[in-house]
Structure formats: structure tokens, C-alpha cells
Amino acid sequence: MKSKKKTAKKAAAVPPKISSTEAVLTLDVKTEGLEPIFGAAYLMMDKAFVSLTGDRAGKVGVVLRAKDPKAVKPKALAAEFLLDLASQKVRWAVSRNNQPIREFVAEQAVLIANGTVPAPSASQAAPEPAAEQLTDEQRSEIERLISEVEAEIKTMNDKKVAADPKGIKASWEAKQEQGNQA
């Protein structure tokens, strides 16, 4: 697993242009990521009108105009946007890194709920915290297991799932009839 170090201040290499009515930021999509830019823009909507321009594969312009110009100045808007953008990059990175795991756990939850997989017993329920240091060997074993899980999830996602696996669309009578026929 690659370690990904980030620093929250690295957003926006080009300084924002501040006028009396608006702040204009020019952001490199490759550096900042499109989702974090959209995410930060969305979060500003309670206090600013936000317009995005430019090329989503290259550079994106973000124009911020305060909804209440007396309450917040363009410079403050730009500072808040950049702070949120830095956090957005972290939030999206964490989300991306963990997507296969979240999907796997959700899948397991469905299997437990359906009775396909047994729920862990009480003795298994509270994992004891590991006091010992992990060896390099143990670490690589964990990495390998995570890779396996991710591969397994991909395989499951590639398979077609039934349109109504839990029978939500079936009426009570239909279910009873099915039961009687069985």
C-alpha cells in the first residue's frame, strides 16, 4: 500500500484575484482534482454565488460572489474556499482509497441479514486491541488480504445481480403462494 502524504495548505498555486465584489481562483484540475473543486464549490453555497468556468480537463476558474456582501468579503471567501478545497482533497482521497472495503462490508452485511453468512458470535464480537508490534511479515500479509478482498469485490461487482434479490417487489400474497408451492 502506498503511503500518501498531503499537506492541507497546498491548494491553489495561482494566487486568487480579489476585487471589491468577487474572488476569482484558477485551479489546475490535475493538481486539485475535479471532485474536490466541485465539493468545495458546493460547500460555499450558503454564503456565496459560485460559478465555475474553464476546461474540466485543464484549468477551472472559480468565481465567488458573496450573497451578503456586507457580511463577508471576497478575500475571506477565497480563503474559506481554499481551506475547504484542501480538506476536500483529503476527504475524497480517503473515500477513494476505501471504496472497495466499504462495498465489501456492505455486501457482507446483506449476506448476514439474509442469513447466508452467520453473524460473528459474541466472543468474536469485541476484538481485543493488538498490543504487540506488527512484524514486516504480518504487515505484508495484511496488505495481501486487503488486495484479495478488493479483487473479490471487483469480481462480485462484475457479476450481474438479480433485480429484486430481497423480494421487495413481491406482495405478501405472492410470497405466501410461493411458500405454499415450495
Next chain:
Amino acid sequence: MSRLTALAKGAAVETGHLAAFNFRDMGGWHLLTNDWGQFLMLSTGDFERFMAGKVAETDPLYPELESRGFLKARLDFPQLAANTVKKSAFQWFPGPSLHMIVVTLRCNQKCQYCHSSVVDPSRTDTDMDVETARKTVDFIFSTPNPTICIEFQGGEPLLNWPVVKFITEYAQAKAKAGNRKLLMALVCNFTLMTEDKLDFLFDHHVSICTSLDGPAELHNKNRPFLGGGEAQPKVVHWLEKIQARCSADPKKKYYLPGALMTTTRFSFDYGPQIVDLYVKLGLEQVFLRPLSPIGYAKRVWKDVGYAPEEFVAFYEKTLDYIIDLNVSGKSDIMERMALILLTKIVKGEDPGFMDLRSPAGAVLGCLAYNYNGEIFASDEARMVDHQGDPIFRLGDVAKSDWTSVIDHPTTRACVTASTLDNQPMCQQCAYKPYCGVEPVFHYETQKSVFGQMPTSGWCVSHMGVFDVIFRKLRDPRSRKVMDKWLERDQCRWQESGNVPAGEPEVVR
């Protein structure tokens, strides 16, 4: 900083070791939560060490992070999956469990905020007839959830008493024949209650709930009789009478009446008095509910409404008063919203509360039936229809079947819009494991079933209440009180917030 909160400027972050989680800067400390409902309250210093990947395995914080699923390399998959099953129990039962039947639109009160779209008592054309009632019950019993809870609403349901009786008896007969679990509840204003009606309700195990906004001057201002007159004394009279009957008969202990209050602008000056009245009447819980700008309330919002921040301030102040009462031993009354949230947060369980689910309770958890047999995604959805917009109408008990309702485009839209992972801000919010959004609320207030969370009053209000609850959880004095509330475990089977506490006897 946005309402979602952000990392400190220049914060060092190493993402490789972080499991899926969201964080919130609580001012001096940080809250961490994950999809599996686990939470941690960390000092800012600890949070910064965690984010920077500087919590060593020998660090006392490490086992905390590990056991609660915040370290990617140390996840216990079966346990996390089991936590998910427990916390989202509502997802594993097919179809709605709560069915709200509006047996009439007529009402004898003219409440300031009434969003139930009521009409004058002379309008008997808005009464449900027996044939529609029969078809409504038939439809309800065609839905697939093994457990059915029928809740009578209005208007004032006691104005169409014969149909209330018919539905009760017919539904109970069907439940017996089909071996279905059936719970029944009546939400009424008590002003038309009689001993005979009460006998019937007790005999048929129907839970009873009413509205009580507080002391007489407040209640009567919020909820006057049509044409004038004071309603509060009648509510208090019947609450006391029913309490007395329940106390005299141990079999009726589960039928202790419940009461709900709705917060208007006028309520803000009455927090302690409202609580004191509930204590005096022996009620176990008070539910500090905000007013929604839906239906009629939308029209009078400038008179009775308020900013969501004002509600949060009222909520915190009144909750403080309730906690003080508990600490001093003067009362053990509980606040219902706190109890619902604590059940989710601390116990990791689903309290069955429709408003805070992902996806929302609309259709998947509940359905509403109008007096004429029309089917709606929720009672609020019916109110939107009453204002002339049929967008949330899903069918009609005379013509529709369950498949057409669950497959309806509006159902799909509501489910998609209210799944928090589809919401740009909610998906990153620390309250995501416990929260929910309401498509009807956002359609009414923001013209979109998705809504726009940064400007949503729903979000401001709920985020504010979650902030209050987590601050109390960090305070040992409040935490002790809240733990006692959870021990009493009175948070089951309150699907709509209208079914009284406890586990009523089930009719089979």
C-alpha cells in the same frame, strides 16, 4: 470554514492508513465517525496525530482507533458488517411497516401551524367511507413487511369514529387470518374523546397519542378551537383520565398515552414550563419537535416560524433543563429526540424513526392513505398534494397494487435523493451514520427532492441538534443521565414518533 468544517490550514495528512471515516471540528476537539456507526471523540492534538499517521501501535489511542474501525489495515470485517446490520435494521425488512390512514380531513381545531390540510367539520365529503377503508386495509395487507403498524390520523380522526372502528376490527381480523403482526395507534386531539371510545381503544389494544404544546396560554394560542375556545384543559383532562385507568390496570401499562409538542415561535419563552407540565402529567418523554414549513405552516411561516438556528438554541436550553431535572432527582423525564439519536449513536441500533434514515422512510418505511384512497409517500407528501401538487401521489387503493407503488418513478426519486451517499455534503458529514434527509421537506422548501444541503434548514437544524447531543455525550454529568435513559430503552416501536413508548401488546 464551511458548516461541514475543515482541517486546519497546513495540517499534515497521511491518507494511506485511514479507513473510511468522516470528521467534524467541534471546537477544541474532533468527532470521528464511520459508515459502521462507530464514533470517537478526540482531542485536537490526538486528531492531528491520527491524521498525520503518527499514532504508534504502542500508543493508548491505537486500540481505540483499531477497535472502532478507523485503521484501514486493522479492520474486523465480520464485526463491521454485523454493526451495519444492527444499525440499519430497517433495511432488512421488505416494504413499509407504518401505514398512516387519514380517515377525515375535518377538524374542530384551527392550529396555527397545522400542516395536515384540514377542513371545516361540516365537510363530511372528506370522510373516508367504509368501502375505501376496506380497500385501504386490503392494500396495506398486500405489502410485504410481516409487521404492520396502522396509525389513524386526520384532520381529527375521532370525527369519523365509525370508520376508525371498522378499520380496527377489519385489520385485526385480517392480521389474525394472515398471521401478521399488527400494531395500531390513534393520533387525536382528545377534545372529542369519550369513555365509550376509550373503552373500545383499550379493548382493541390501540395506542393513543395526542398533541400537547405546553401550558394553557401557549397551547391555546397554537391550537385554538375552530371559532374560538380553549382546548388545553380538555387535553389535560383526558391525559389524566387515561393515565389513571392505565395505572389502575397493569395490563394497560403499555397504553400510557403519549403526547407530542410542536415548537412555534411562541414556544421559545416556555421551555421549562412545557417540561414541567409534562412532568406534572406523569408523561415519560417530551419530544421537542421543530415546525416544518410545509403545507399550511408555509403560508403562516412569518408569524409562527423561525430560523433553524433559533430552534437549535431552544432545543439545547430546554434539554439542559431536562438534564438538570434528572440530575437533581426531581424527575426522570426523557427527551425523545435525544433518545432516538442516542439509540443510534451509543447503542448502534435503529430506533425505527422514519425521518432519519438513509434512504428516507418514504415508501420503504411508511405510506400515507388519504380519505379518498389516494396513496402517498408520507403524510407530508399528502399535504403537498392538498396544496395542489400531485407529485408525491403514488396510486389509489382501488386501482393500484404494491408492485406499482414500489416501482413508481416518484418512489425511485425519493429513494435516490434521500440516500446520503448520493448527497454531496451528507456523504462527507460526520453525522451521516445517524442522519437522514426528507425529499418532501426539500421539495417544499427548495423545489428539489434532493435539496441543497448548504442552504437547507433541515440540515442546519439537524446538524445543530447532533452537535448538542455529542457535546452532552462528552460531558460526564449529561452522559450519566443519557446512559440511564438508554437503560430504560423506551425507544422501540415508535415508527412515526407518534406511537407511545413501550412495546404494546401485539394483536395476532
